[in-house]
Amino acid sequence: MSTVEPDDRLLRRLAEVRLRFAELDEQLADPAVFEDPARLRDLGQERAALEPAVREGTRLEGLLEELAGAREMAESTDGEMQELALEETRDLxxxxxxxxxxxxxxxxxxDPMxxxxxxxxxxxxxxGDEAGLFASDLLRLYTRYAERRGWKVELLTLSExxxxxxxxxxxxxxxxxxxxxxxxxxGVHRVQRVPETESQGRIHTSAATVAVLPEAEEVDVAIDPGELRIDVFRSSGPGGQSVNTTDSAVRITHLPTGLVVSCQDEKSQHKNKAKAMKVLRSRLFDRALAERDAERAAERRSQVGSGDRSAKIRTxxxxxxxxTDHRIGLSVFNLDAVMDGDLDGFVRALRLAAQEERMEAEG
Structure with missing residues (x-):
């Protein structure tokens, strides 16, 4: 078997997914399912998650059949037909x-998350200032990546x-x-470039930290209002006539953990409080997951690093x-495209590497 072809384990897994996909189609055709909205939603979501694998798996199996036919022809014919068959084999x-x-x-x-x-x-x-400019570049990078994927982005808080x-x-x-x-x-993202303010043309190195948490739902985290200290204050940032002339900004301190979240971007104190609570709930949820799972704990510690230039995941x-992503040793030479949100190559490689590590750890 050629090294380009799938191994038996992948083909078995593909057969299992196809069987489950057919079962879902049968269940979704059951009139009783339509009377249970929650079950209908869950089955529909599972089917949607499996559909790309079934579709591309079917395409792969079709190409494998063509490849087998081309190889057979290459072995059973001579001359010009054999050369055509070999060319088709290489193309496939x-x-x-x-x-x-x-x-x-x-x-x-x-992962359920x-x-x-x-x-x-x-x-x-x-x-210094260059790190702030790079943080702004990263904000644009993730916004553009989300736009490419058709995702919705909501800015909760911004300090400039x-x-x-x-x-x-x-x-x-x-x-x-x-x-x-x-x-x-x-993790920590490092940038090497000549700042616009650099008159000697010297390359400077700066860094920014990124932490990504799963958004928590209210059922995930129970927050006792008595454990919160809520302070309101006047916004210090730029804004309209009422943004920095009323006490609309909100700072929430979770007393048991010492976590502090503030938001001042909205004119409404109520909206700022709601946004701050969303961030606090997610941080508490991530903290709870980390306490239950040593792997998540290690991941969280890496997320909230100091921002030091040496503790880098990507340059x-x-x-x-x-x-360059230092975790997997992957370098690409299309920086402009990456900064414009083209992250798919890194995301795919990192996801595969993480899965391989989990599989090795589980034997």
């Missing part, structure tokens, strides 16, 4: 190889520095697979137009 192998990897990824077991909205926190790290710079930004990204894709962005080298 080129098409099959990336499709095998795509199907392998689609068949990976999904993957489809949760993601709470993305971006903070400028070491590097010099014009064009961001001290801190918190946003939610909602859509199928949002947290599952963005979770791998957690963006502008002079060389190179982006």
């Amino acid at each position: 192998e080129r098409r099959i190889e990336p499709l095998v990897e795509q199907v392998r990824e689609l068949l990976l077991p999904r 993957d489809d949760r909205p993601a709470v993305v926190e971006i903070r400028a790290g070491t590097g 520095g010099i014009p064009g710079a961001v001290k801190e930004a918190v946003l939610t990204v909602s859509g199928q697979g949002a947290f599952g894709a963005l979770r791998y962005e957690s 963006y080298n502008f002079p060389q137009s190179r982006v």
Whole structure:
């Protein structure tokens, strides 16, 4: 068997998924299911999650049948027909190889958290104003990535520095697979470039931290109002006539843990409080998951690093137009495209690497 072809384990898994897909179709055709909205929704979501694997798996199996036929013809004919068959064999192998990897990824077991909205926190790290400018670039990067995927983005809070710079930004990204894709962005991101203010043309190194949490629902975390200290204050940022002239900004402190969340972007104190509570609930939820799961605890510790330049997961080298993810040793030379939201290559490689690590750990 050629190395481009799927192994028996992948084909068995594909057969299992196809069988489950057929079972879902049967259940969804049952009139009784339509009388149970919750079950109808759950079955529909499961079917939608399996459909891409079934579709691409069917395409893969069709190409494998064509490949077997082309190889048989190449062995049973001579001369010109044999050369044509060999060329068709090579063409099919080129098409099959990336499709095998795509199907392998689609068949990976999904984390129940993957489809949760993601709470993305971006903070400028070491590097002064340049770090704030880079944090702003990352905010645009994730916004553009979400737009490419058809996801919804809501900016919860924004603290700005010099014009064009961001001290801190918190946003939610909602859509199928949002947290599952963005979770791998957690960590310290390092940039190497010549700042606009650098007159000598020297390359500076700056950093920003990114933490990605699954958005928590109210049923996930019970918050006792008596354990909250809520302070209101006047917004210090730029805004309209009522943004920084009324006590609309809100700061919430969770007394048992010491977690502090503030929001001042809305004119309404009620809206600022609601946004701050959303972030606090997600942080508490992530904290609870981390306490129950050592792997999640390690992941969370890496997310909230100091922002030091040495503790990096990815480097963006502008002079060389190179982006390198240090966790998997992957470098690409299309920095402009990455900064415009083209993250699919990194997300795919990181997801596969994480799955392989889990499979090895589980034997």
